[in-house]
Amino acid sequence: MVLPLPAELILSLSKAMNLAAADTAKGKRGRAVEKLPAEGTQARRFGKTRSAQSTALLEDYVELIADLLQGAGEARPTDIARRLGVSHATAIKTISRLKRAGLATARPYRGVFLTEKGQALAERVRIRHRLVVDVLCALGVPTESAEADAEGIEHHVSEMTLKAFAHFLKSQG
Numbered sequence: 001m002v003l004p005l006p007a008e009l010i011l012s013l014s015k016a017m018n019l020a021a022a023d024t025a026k027g028k029r030g031r032a033v034e035k036l037p038a039e040g041t042q043a044r045r046f047g048k049t050r051s052a053q054s055t056a057l058l059e060d061y062v063e064l065i066a067d068l069l070q071g072a073g074e075a076r077p078t079d080i081a082r083r084l085g086v087s088h089a090t091a092i093k094t095i096s097r098l099k100r101a102g103l104a105t106a107r108p109y110r111g112v113f114l115t116e117k118g119q120a121l122a123e124r125v126r127i128r129h130r131l132v133v134d135v136l137c138a139l140g141v142p143t144e145s146a147e148a149d150a151e152g153i154e155h156h157v158s159e160m161t162l163k164a165f166a167h168f169l170k171s172q173g
Contacts, residue, residue, distance in 0.1 A: 055155065057094060058101065058103065059121065059125045061080065062122045064083055065080065065112055065114055065118070065122070066119065066126070068083075069114070075113070076111045077092055077106075077111070078091075080112070102117050103117055128154050131165050131166060132149075132165065133146045133150045134165075134169055135168060138169060
């Protein structure tokens with residue numbers, strides 16, 4: 001269920017964003033970005049982002065393979081490459097990574113299949129993706145934009161944030 005935001009809230013948010021942008025342009029900064037975080041804190045944040053980026057690719061492949069298996073009954077490297085917009089060689093290389101990680105198996109002339117571990121990951125990724133899309137839609141983001149934006153957000157959001165998203169959606173009714 002998508003609930004529209006009240007016009008006054010949208011206007012208030014817009015004004016706040018414009019003021020923040022103007023302050024940034026003038027060299028002023030808000031309290032939240034006034035000083036750098038401690039080195040350890042900042043390194044941990046960047047480390048989390050790098051880790052999420054390295055697993056995002058595998059998660060995208062696992063999610064797509066599960067969708068192809070469910071929808072078409074098979075997941076061929078050619079179909080995976082086309083749907084992800086990568087070369088066949090890139091798809092084969094990443095499928096090899098999935099196999100080494102114990103997430104997938106591949107049989108000659110039979111395509112790619114997920115292991116139990118791969119199926120479990122695909123389910124977690126699917127749930128996380130759906131939750132992010134639902135929150136974005138609840139905030140008034142059009143469905144197509146929410147789906148596209150969720151592809152990036154879903155890999156970087158923490159469990160704590162996902163719980164907050166679920167709580168938010170539950171409170172919306």
